[in-house]
């Protein structure tokens with residue numbers, strides 16, 4: 001499949017990129033391109049301009065800010081995160097999630113910013129133009145019907161990034177750059193849970209950095225995902241767990257899920273279930289139940305919604321036991 005025609009713009013600084021975003025309306029950002037380029041080929045987007053942000057050196061790398069935490073540039077690759085000693089030591093759940101994304105070659109190109117801003121996915125959307133023309137368009141692109149939930153008006157395409165649930169467990173914040181400068185937003189307030197308008201980012205804004213607070217450094221972390229081919233595929237269900245223990249008791253705990261809703265979500269009620277207690281089979285099972293109830297998978301992928309919800313329950317239980325007892 002060929003790419004549509006567009007004009008490629010290649011800024012060298014964040015300020016230049018933001019200026020270009022303000023100047024052009026019909027525009028797409030490309031970072032590693034591992035998600036956007038296939039989508040362009042499928043004619044899911046036919047932009048007049050593509051802004052390639054890869055030359056912006058200031059958006060690369062991982063750095064400690066003493067007394068505050070760790071800052072990761074949006075263009076830092078998933079391979080860099082996977083192999084960072086600092087991330088492995090201080091934020092292991094992020095390292096675990098990053099190393100499960102796609103395959104090594106895609107992780108060499110794929111960036112953290114691109115993983116956070118990943119488009120939502122669906123059996124009816126991620127198809128060629130020929131396929132979509134013959135089967136009928138949908139709310140997310142060119143139509144007014146959701147094939148997955150035909151009675152409703154909501155798009156149920158699924159958020160299928162692996163690192164955002166880990167980042168949610170770590171209370172990550174985003175730096176968002178726009179014409180008025182930069183602003184900070186908690187990642188948990190970034191997603192809309194709507195498949196067709198997935199994130200709270202204005203047309204002329206972009207994600208520039210990710211902040212991990214010092215407070216969650218050292219939390220034990222586990223990430224588990226279900227996928228069709230273990231060596232490459234997107235998650236069809238994913239669970240991240242991060243917790244802090246002292247004297248055998250849980251001091252703080254967070255669980256987040258991905259690939260079963262239009263957004264990655266923090267599972268509510270986990271702290272109440274776990275804090276102040278030692279992790280047992282019963283507690284882990286109760287957290288698994290909370291996670292399964294948070295998941296709302298529909299028929300957006302090759303596996304059934306029932307199986308994906310059940311795997312959320314199983315993974316959450318196992319991940320809590322692993323993080324809480326080892």
Ligand SMILES: Cc1cc2nc3c(=O)[nH]c(=O)nc-3n(C[C@H](O)[C@H](O)[C@H](O)COP(=O)(O)OP(=O)(O)OC[C@H]3O[C@@H](n4cnc5c(N)ncnc54)[C@H](O)[C@@H]3O)c2cc1C
Pocket residue numbers: 028029030031032033034035036037038074078100101102103106109110111112113114115116117118119160161162163205206207208232233234235
């Ligand atoms: C075969 C295959 C398997 C895959 N498996 C997985 C998987 O298992 N798990 C997973 O999470 N992903 C998977 N992916 C998707 C993709 O490789 C990763 O999500 C990757 O991290 C995307 O990063 P990127 O830099 O390549 O994003 P791009 O493709 O460049 O961009 C992705 C989206 O984010 C937007 N964007 C990028 N950077 C910014 C920014 N700084 N600010 C605002 N918007 C931005 C782009 O406009 C685009 O909409 C897979 C892809 C393929 C082709």
